[in-house]
Amino acid sequence: MNVNFHISPELGSLLVVLLPFAGFLYQLIAGKQARSGLIPSLAMLVSGLISVAFVFPAIWNKTPFSVELEWFTIGQYSLGFGLHLNNLSVLMQLVVCLIALPVHFYSKHYMKNDPGIHRYWTFLSLFCTAMLGLTIASNLFMMYVFWELIGFASYLLIGFWFDRPAAVQANKKAFIINRIGDLGFLLGIAAVFTTYGSLNLLDLFGPDGLVRGTSPLSEGWATFTGCCFLLAAMAKSAQFPLHVWLPDAMEGPTSVSSLIHAATMVAAGVFLLSSIFPIFNQTVLLLTAIIGCFTALIAALFALTQHDIKKILAFSTVSQLGYMIASIGMGAWDAAMLHLTTHAFFKCLLFLGAGAIIHELAHFKSNSGLNFDPQNIQFMGGLRRFMPKTFLLMTVAALALAGFPLTSGFLSKDAILVHSFQWAQQAGGGTLLIPLTLSVVSVLTAFYIGRMIIKVFMGRFHFQKETEQTPIQEATSGMLLPMGFLALGSLAIGFSLHPLSYHQAYILTGLSAATIATESSLIPIVLPIILTLSAAAGWWLGWYWYIRQRYPFSESNKWIAWSANQGYLNQAYERAITNSTLRLSTFTYWIDRNLVDGLVHLSVWFTRQLAFTSAWIDRYLVDGLVNTTAALAYQIGHLLRGVQNGRLQNYLGFAFTILLIGIVYLIFK
């Protein structure tokens, strides 16, 4: 490479967005010919390189950059389009690039031989474009455009196997729930515009922006604005009670799940809340913290008993997103972004590993002729003998998720937890519940991910005998290499020079929400030790229960069933919303059928009767009069035409008779 070769950060960030878009266009035009996915992968690779080499170093901890051109004007207000580059946006763009890149290469092997693979690459490129565009959008309206695009692209990807009814149901569900969030976003934009008269991110949230400068119209209005954006983030980031779409979204290809439903799309909500953080007042923040905390707890409880390996990971994602949202609610959006980044790596890795296992088990299933669900962990076990590399990589990711020291998860989770305790100390009152709940969730997380690893890789394989004829293969290197890259990203050393202290994490120092209090207590020292020990205890318990066959609960246990059925939330929604909607539509259908149509039918009947009457009148009265006249004239004419018979003698006779009568009349007058 030429030494003088240089791309300015604004052009670079634009290229990062446009290259996947070019890939998308290429896929669209080439259609079924473009099955290799080479162009989209290359585009993503170049995007990632530009982001790493030119955009991130030029902006990170240096001057932010913002440019906006006029797009269109309505009245005296004009909307612009442009770029907004600061620490937060270039970090997010980098994370998206770094996660999307291995997923692209993994997909090349994972999706090989799928008949619709050209569609897959098209949708994936569209999704990457939307996500990357969201990160550098210069105003809220542009963000909204990309936000919608993300939702649409994920709809396409979840329903990628559209011949499966479950996938179609799932993408419909995801789309509808995301629409609820979109409504919140739109209302929020309107509220912000009403208050501040601008949508530009720099104008609003810059160092001396409008949000800090002007006081809101009223406290209630500020709360409303915040709640709107919170709703948007809740739908996109799958927060209770709008989280139901995410577990169902696992119907898409696993590589898609890893990219969208673990690392990037669901992070959009967190990113949104972080970038507009100053707009929230205390009420909204507390609400955010409570929702995040509750989501983290309930999703962790659901994850405990799931049997589908992807469902476990999906609920784990929901739970970790709850962590991030709660962290934002407690003011530590920098810690949330740190957790977002670390979580992106290890959750993506977990999903890719799960994809590799499902892929190989599906091969085993078709080779051996057995009939079982390759996603169900009941049928797994002992896979470490067949897939040692996958086992190693997934264990790294699982340890990171559980928050063991030396992993990235340890840093970010501790950052959040320590901050939450300090926040609760300052806030006082019942707020202590939140850090305590988050700590419990942390232990639960360690247990369920330990359970998953143990049930999948340890013990004895369910179909041990059959493996003698048809052994299970290790994943191909094309799949293992991207996973290895992600595993590197799951280690603490990538995020902080001091692998046990989050205070040195680059991301925290770069974002510096400046809310984390100084170390004035024992919490930052004691808490990580307690959590690590309890996480280890969770893993031991998983081993003890599942490998030593000491599982104490029966399947019919009420709590186990509650958790396995995801708290019956889907059923509750089914009953409360779907059924009531159906009933409402049945009712309106009835109204339409009987009242509206009835009215129409009545007026039709009435008009018909009127028409019949007037037809009768016309036929028998009006026409009758005319016909009578005509008939009369005809009859009279007929009566007299006999006279004109052409016989001259008769004529003369008549004439003479009349003459005679005249004469007689004259005589006897």
Add this chain to the structure above:
Amino acid sequence: MITLTHFLLVSAALFCIGMYAIIAKRNAIMILVGIEFIINAAILNLVAFSRYDRAEYGGQIFALFAIVLAAAAVAVGLAIILSVYRKHQTINPDKITDLRD
């Protein structure tokens, strides 16, 4: 003595006979004859009333003209009957109804 009334009665009788012949006969020749009757009835009236014009005898002179004209009319009538016969092969007026509608 023969009075004017007698003349008029004869004339009326002639007229009536002629009228009957015209209306009732089935032969065009007989109708022509009926016409002659009526003309002669009129001539008889002219002659009868000419007694009141002894100076000029205008009535009798007019009667002479009328006789000449009647002869000419008969000639024309016979010619018409001849051509009608050529056309219709009959001279029964009942069967010649070209004048009807």
